[in-house]
Amino acid sequence: LIYGRKYGWIKDLTKNFDRSVGSFAWNKYEEGHVLLYFTAEDHGESPIYELRDDGVPREKTRIHADDLEVVIDDRSERLYFTRMSIGAPSEIAKLEVASGSQPEQITHMNDVLLSQIDMQPLESFTFKGANNEEVQGFLIKPPGFDPSKKYPLKFLIHGGPQGAWGNEWTYRWNAELFAATGNYVAVMINFHGSTGYGQKFTDSISGDWGGKPYIDLMKGLDYVEKTYPFIDKNREAALGASYGGYMANWLLGHTNRFKCIVSHDGVFNAESAYGTTEELWFSEWEFKGPPWKNRELYRKWSPHLFADKFKTPTLVVHGQNDYRLDVSQGFDLFTTLQRLKVPSKMLYFPDEGHWVLKPQNSRLWYKTVNDWVDQWCKEKR
Numbered sequence: 001l002i003y004g005r006k007y008g009w010i011k012d013l014t015k016n017f018d019r020s021v022g023s024f025a026w027n028k029y030e031e032g033h034v035l036l037y038f039t040a041e042d043h044g045e046s047p048i049y050e051l052r053d054d055g056v057p058r059e060k061t062r063i064h065a066d067d068l069e070v071v072i073d074d075r076s077e078r079l080y081f082t083r084m085s086i087g088a089p090s091e092i093a094k095l096e097v098a099s100g101s102q103p104e105q106i107t108h109m110n111d112v113l114l115s116q117i118d119m120q121p122l123e124s125f126t127f128k129g130a131n132n133e134e135v136q137g138f139l140i141k142p143p144g145f146d147p148s149k150k151y152p153l154k155f156l157i158h159g160g161p162q163g164a165w166g167n168e169w170t171y172r173w174n175a176e177l178f179a180a181t182g183n184y185v186a187v188m189i190n191f192h193g194s195t196g197y198g199q200k201f202t203d204s205i206s207g208d209w210g211g212k213p214y215i216d217l218m219k220g221l222d223y224v225e226k227t228y229p230f231i232d233k234n235r236e237a238a239l240g241a242s243y244g245g246y247m248a249n250w251l252l253g254h255t256n257r258f259k260c261i262v263s264h265d266g267v268f269n270a271e272s273a274y275g276t277t278e279e280l281w282f283s284e285w286e287f288k289g290p291p292w293k294n295r296e297l298y299r300k301w302s303p304h305l306f307a308d309k310f311k312t313p314t315l316v317v318h319g320q321n322d323y324r325l326d327v328s329q330g331f332d333l334f335t336t337l338q339r340l341k342v343p344s345k346m347l348y349f350p351d352e353g354h355w356v357l358k359p360q361n362s363r364l365w366y367k368t369v370n371d372w373v374d375q376w377c378k379e380k381r
Contacts, residue, residue, distance in 0.1 A: 001013065013035070013036075013055055014051070014055070014057060015055075016055070016056075017040070017057045018199055019041060019042055019196065019198070020040060020041060020195060020199075021038045021039070021040050022038065022040055022041065023038065023039050023081075024036050024037065024038035025037050025038070025079070035051050035052055035053055036050075036051050037049065037050050037051070037060070037079055038051065038057075040057075041196035042196050043124075043197065044122075044124065044136065044138065044164065044165065044166035044167050044190070044196065045064050045166060045196075046063075046064045046166070046168070047060070047061060047063065048061050048063070048079070048081065048095070050097075060079075060095065060097075061095060061102065061103055063083050063085075063103060064083060064084050064085060064166065064167045064168045077096075077097045078095065078096060078097065079094065079095040079097055080092065080093070080094050080106075081094075081095070081103075083105065084168050084169040085122075085167050085168070085169065086119075086121075086122040086140070086166075086167050086168065086169065086175065086176060087114070087119030087120070087121070087122075087169075087176060088110060088114055089109075089110055089169045090169065091105050091109060091110070092105075092106045092107045093105045118144065118180075119143075120140050120142070120143065120176065120179060121140075122140060122167050122175075123138065123140070123141075124136060124137070124138055125137050125138070125139065125223070125224070125227070127219060127220055127223040129191065129192065129212070129215060129216035129219050129220065130192055130211070130212035130213075130215040130216050130219075131212070133192075133201075135189065135190065135192070135216050135219070136197070137187060137188060137189040137220045137224070138165055138166075138175075138187070138188045138190075139186070139187050139188075139224065139228070140175050140179045140185070141179065141185055141230075142179045142183040142184060142185065143179075143180050144183075145230075147230055148230075149230060150230060150231070150232040151183060151184060151185045151231060151232060152182075152183075152184050152185070152232050152235035152236065152237070152377040152378065153184060153185050153186075153187060153224075153232070153237070153377075154178045154179070154184045154185070154186045154187070154237055154239060154373060155187050155217075155221060155237065155238045155239065155258070156175060156186055156188045156239055156240070156244075157188075157189075157217065157238065157239065157243075157244035157247045157248065158173075158190070158194070158240070158243070158244055159240070159241050159242030159243045159245070160193065160194070160242065160243050161191075161193040161194075161205050161209070161213065161243035162193060162194070162205075163194065163243075164194040164195045164196050165188035165189075165194075166196070171362070172355060172356065172357075172362070173241065175188060177366065178239075178370075181366070182370060182373070182374050182378065184373075185228070185230070185231055187220070187221070187224050189216055189220040189221075191205075191212070191213040191216035191217055191220075192204045192205055192208075192212035192213055193205025193206075193212075193213055193243075205286075206286050206288075207286065207287065207288050207297060208301075209246065209250075209286065209287075209301040210247075210250045210254075210300075210301045211301075214247070214250060214251075214254065217247070217251075218255070221236075221257070234259075235377040235378075236257065236258050236259060236377070237258055237259055237260045237261065237262070237373045237376065237377050238251055238261050238262070239261070239262040239369065239373070240263065240264065240266065241264035241265050241266070241317075242264070242265055242266065242324070242325070242354065243266070243267075244264070244266070245263045245266020245317075245325075246266040246267040246268075246303065247266070248261050248262065248263035248266055248314075249263050249266050249267065249268050249303035249304075249333060250301075250303050250306075251312075252303065252306070252307075252310045252311075252312055252314060253303055253305075253307065253309045253310060254309070256311055256312060258312055259313070259376040259377050260312060260313040260314065260315070260372060260375070260376035260377065261313070261314045261315070262314070262315045262369050262372060262373070263314055263315070263316050263330075263333060264316075264317040264318070265317065265319065265322055265324070265325050265329075265330070265354055266303075266325065266333075267302075267303070267325060267329060268302075268304050268329045268330075268332050268333040268336075269302055269303075269304040269332055270283075270287065270291075270298045270299075270301060270302035270304075271291045271298050271299070271302065272328065272329070272332070273325060273326070273329055274287075274290065274291055274298070276325075276326035276328060276329075277323070277324060277325065277326065278323040278324065279324055287301070303333075304332065304333075304336065307336050307340065310336070310337060310342050311342060312342070313342065313343035313344065313375075313376055314333075314337055314342065314343075314345075315344070315345050315346075315347065315368070315372040316330050316333050316334045316344065316346045316347070317330070317346070317347045317348075317349075317356075317369070318331070318346070318347075318348060319349040319350075319351075319352035319353050319354065319355075319356065320348070320349065320350045321351065321352060321353040322353050322354045323353065324353075324354040325354065330346065330348070331346075334346040345372065347365070347369075349361055
């Protein structure tokens with residue numbers, strides 16, 4: 001939106017653009033010229049768009065970009081930004097706007113280190129998910145991949161739920177590291193509720209937490225098992241955090257196809273989670289009100305009510321300072337698993353919140369999570 005301070009008018013510049021704007025940078029305004037540049041998630045990327053006063057966004061370059069800044073001098077108009085990929089952290093790049101050339105990377109802080117690592121490309125695939133609608137997924141092979149071999153699978157489930165996997169670098173839940181540690185294939189599905197596929201697709205998860213997303217995940221897993229013969233469907237693990245942790249808990253009560261599960265900071269009891277979160281509006285949005293007004297929906301999608309079906313070995317992870325999903329959710333899940341005599345373990349961080357951010361804790365987290373998956377998915381020799 002743009003606001004005219006003098007006369008108080010408001011104009012929606014992107015009302016016909018069905019994506020969410022990320023970072024943006026103003027340009028000098030001249031009639032018929034570019035008004036601003038911005039990024040927006042789209043199918044696992046974050047392209048740069050230009051917007052003129054006709055209100056029609058136009059894609060300039062299809063990379064994963066962020067942190068835009070426009071610099072104008074007598075010679076040209078340049079756009080500076082950070083760019084990244086699944087296999088490389090952020091670097092600074094520039095785009096000569098008028099020339100139509102490809103972006104040029106300016107900094108090379110990680111080139112030497114990355115040259116010593118076998119980073120695998122992010123492979124995209126699509127399949128028919130819930131409601132027979134197209135759903136996108138991604139796959140990463142392990143270093144030194146041999147197509148004649150069979151590989152165990154790490155099935156990664158993103159949080160949000162209004163979030164998405166994509167061609168971006170992250171220090172938490174790094175898919176390249178998951179694939180490389182122990183030689184696994186990593187698979188990620190952008191289920192209904194994910195961002196970058198239009199507002200209707202994103203909103204479709206509200207009130208349906210264990211519905212369409214679960215269908216998408218199971219159909220996506222069916223698809224990769226059928227399409228990629230190097231995946232060993234008898235050695236698969238499911239891992240998720242936040243909403244992904246919720247879905248890991250939901251899987252516990254609805255399928256036994258995984259050898260093990262990792263549930264990090266997830267909803268276990270939807271009603272008690274409502275009373276212990278700092279983000280009260282979120283539960284009321286997702287479950288259409290508070291529990292006393294819509295108890296049926298809270299109970300319909302609450303994993304704890306399906307505990308009688310829990311059988312899969314599960315690692316529970318939670319931080320004491322998690323105010324989004326209180327640590328009691330993790331303890332409740334772990335106690336239930338122990339009471340049911342389901343093989344289980346809990347990793348508790350007294351000094352972390354909803355995310356594991358301290359470097360030493362991150363190392364412990366990766367080691368514990370990957371050791372747990374290896375325990376159940378690696379072939380015994």
